[in-house]
Amino acid sequence: MRADIAIVGGGYTGLWTAFHLKQADPGADVVLLEADICGSGPSGRNGGFMYGLWEDFEVLADLFGTKEAARVGHASERAVDLAVDLFRKADIDIWFRRAGHLTVSTSPVFDGALEEFRQLQSRDGFPADLYQLLSASEVADRCRSPQFRAGVLQTRGATVQPARLARGLRAMVQAAGVRIYEGTPVDRIRGGSTVEIVTRAGEVAADQAVLGLNAWSNQIPEFRRSIIPRASHIVLTEPAPERLREMRWIGGEGIGDFRATLNYLRTTPDGRIAFGAATATPGRGADGRMSNDASWYRRLEATLERWFPEFRGVGIDSVWGGPIDVSAHHVPFFGSMWGGNVHYGMGFTGGGVGPCILGGQILSSLVLGRQDEFASLPLVGFRSKRFPPEPLLYVGARLTLEAILRTDDAWEAGKSGNRLLEMLARLPRRLGYNLGH
Numbered sequence: 379m380r381a382d383i384a385i386v387g388g389g390y391t392g393l394w395t396a397f398h399l400k401q402a403d404p405g406a407d408v409v410l411l412e413a414d415i416c417g418s419g420p421s422g423r424n425g426g427f428m429y430g431l432w433e434d435f436e437v438l439a440d441l442f443g444t445k446e447a448a449r450v451g452h453a454s455e456r457a458v459d460l461a462v463d464l465f466r467k468a469d470i471d472i473w474f475r476r477a478g479h480l481t482v483s484t485s486p487v488f489d490g491a492l493e494e495f496r497q498l499q500s501r502d503g504f505p506a507d508l509y510q511l512l513s514a515s516e517v518a519d520r521c522r523s524p525q526f527r528a529g530v531l532q533t534r535g536a537t538v539q540p541a542r543l544a545r546g547l548r549a550m551v552q553a554a555g556v557r558i559y560e561g562t563p564v565d566r567i568r569g570g571s572t573v574e575i576v577t578r579a580g581e582v583a584a585d586q587a588v589l590g591l592n593a594w595s596n597q598i599p600e601f602r603r604s605i606i607p608r609a610s611h612i613v614l615t616e617p618a619p620e621r622l623r624e625m626r627w628i629g630g631e632g633i634g635d636f637r638a639t640l641n642y643l644r645t646t647p648d649g650r651i652a653f654g655a656a657t658a659t660p661g662r663g664a665d666g667r668m669s670n671d672a673s674w675y676r677r678l679e680a681t682l683e684r685w686f687p688e689f690r691g692v693g694i695d696s697v698w699g700g701p702i703d704v705s706a707h708h709v710p711f712f713g714s715m716w717g718g719n720v721h722y723g724m725g726f727t728g729g730g731v732g733p734c735i736l737g738g739q740i741l742s743s744l745v746l747g748r749q750d751e752f753a754s755l756p757l758v759g760f761r762s763k764r765f766p767p768e769p770l771l772y773v774g775a776r777l778t779l780e781a782i783l784r785t786d787d788a789w790e791a792g793k794s795g796n797r798l799l800e801m802l803a804r805l806p807r808r809l810g811y812n813l814g815h
C-alpha cells in the first residue's frame with residue numbers, strides 16, 4: 379500500500395506522533411504498524427507515573443544551558459496538561475490523579491540526596507514550587523513505613539492507568555483516520571526518496587517514516603550504541619484498601635526511592651499496590667527476560683513486605699516486566715536520518731509516559747518540516763553519547779548493573795558498600811554517562 383507517512387511502533391511515541399500529525403494536517407494519510415497490539419509494549423504496562431522533563435533539568439542544563447533546559451521543562455509540562463485535557467474532553471477515564479510524587483530516603487546513606495533538591499529549587503529557570511521537602515513525620519502522614527525517612531514531594535506529579543491511556547489514545551487516533559495495522563511486525567525498512575517498509579503481510583511505500591521503537595530500536599545498526607535495553611518489573615497485589623488506610627497511604631501519591639535501581643510504587647483506585655523496580659537486567663535485545671524474570675518478582679515481593687509489614691499476607695495478583703531504552707544522558711533524543719525522511723525518537727530511559735506526548739509533537743513537526751517551538755528544542759538532532767561496542771557493552775552493562783544493585787542493597791541496609799563494587803558502580807558516571815552512582 380501507499381501512505382504519506384508510515385509510523386512503526388504503536389506505543390506512546392508512535393500513537394502521539396499519529397495524533398499530533400492528524401491535528402496539524404487532518405488530510406495526511408497516515409499508516410501505523412505495530413508488531414503486537416498498540417500498548418502491548420511498555421506503554422501499556424508501565425508504572426503510570428506521569429511527569430515532564432523537569433526531573434532532568436540538571437543534565438539538560440549541563441548539555442544545553444539553563445535557558446534551553448527550562449524551555450524543554452515548560453514544553454514537556456504543557457504537553458502533559460494538553461493530554462490530560464484531551465482525555466477529559468473525550469470522556470476517556472485514564473485514572474488520572476495529580477497527587478504528587480514522593481521520593482523517600484530509605485537509609486541514612488540516602489539522606490544527602492535531599493539536599494540536592496534544596497539546591498535545585500534555587501537554580502535559575504527552575505520552578506521554585508516544584509519540590510516540597512518533607513520531614514520524616516510529614517512523610518509518615520502520607521505513607522507509613524518502618525523504612526521511610528525524610529522525603530521530597532514533586533507537587534505536579536500524577537499517576538495514570540497506562541493501558542487505558544494507550545488504548546484510549548489508539549481509539550482517538552483511529553477516529554482521526556489513521557489506518558492501524560496490529561499484529562504486523564516490520565521486518566525491514568529501506569530508505570530512499572520513498573521509504574519501503576517490509577512486513578510479512580505486505581509492504582508500505584511512504585514518503586516519510588517515523589520510528590517509535592523504544593528499546594527495539596537497538597536492532598537498527600545506527601542505534602546499536604545509542605541505547606541499552608534494561609528491564610523493569612512490577613508486582614501487583616490483591617486489593618487491600620483497609621490496610622492502605624492503616625498505613626495512611628490514601629492520598630494517591632506515587633512513591634519512589636533514591637536507589638539507582640529505583641523502586642517505584644503506587645496505589646490503584648481499588649486499593650492495590652503496584653510495586654516496581656528498574657532492575658539490573660540488561661539485554662542484547664528487548665525481548666526474553668525483559669518481560670518476565672521470576673527472580674525479580676521474588677525480590678520485589680520481599681521489599682514490599684519489608685517496607686509495608688501491614689501488607690504481609692496480601693496475595694500477588696499479577697506480575698510483568700518490560701524493556702526500557704536507557705540512553706547515555708538519561709534524556710530522550712530525536713532526529714531525522716537516511717536522507718531526512720526517516721524520523722526517530724527514543725532514549726526515554728524509563729520515563730516516557732509524559733515526555734512521549736512532547737515526543738509526538740516533536741516528531742510531527744519534523745515530518746511536516748516545521749521550524750517551530752518543538753522542532754527547535756535542543757533534544758532534536760542531539761546524538762546522545764555512544765556506548766562502547768559489543769561485546770564490551772553487554773558485559774560492561776552486566777557487571778556495572780550488578781555492582782550498582784549490590785551497592786544500593788548495602789546502602790539501603792545502612793552499611794557502607796564494598797569499595798571495589800562502589801568503584802564499579804561509579805564508573806559509568808566517571809566515563810561521562812548519566813547512569814549509576
Ligand SMILES: Cc1cc2nc3c(=O)[nH]c(=O)nc-3n(C[C@H](O)[C@H](O)[C@H](O)COP(=O)(O)OP(=O)(O)OC[C@H]3O[C@@H](n4cnc5c(N)ncnc54)[C@H](O)[C@@H]3O)c2cc1C
Pocket residue numbers: 386387388389390391392411412413414415416417418419420421422423424425426427428429562563564565590591592593594609610611612642654698699700701702726727728729730731732734
Ligand atoms: C515496567 C515498566 C514500568 C515503567 N514505568 C514508567 C513510569 O511509571 N513512568 C514513566 O514515565 N515511564 C515508565 N516506563 C517507561 C515508559 O513505559 C516508556 O518510556 C514508554 O512507554 C515508551 O513508549 P514508546 O512508544 O517509545 O515505546 P513502546 O511502548 O515500547 O512501543 C514500542 C512498540 O514498538 C513495537 N515494535 C517493536 N518492534 C517492532 C517491529 N519490528 N515492527 C512493528 N512494531 C514493533 C512494540 O511491540 C511496541 O508496542 C516504564 C517502563 C516499563 C517497562
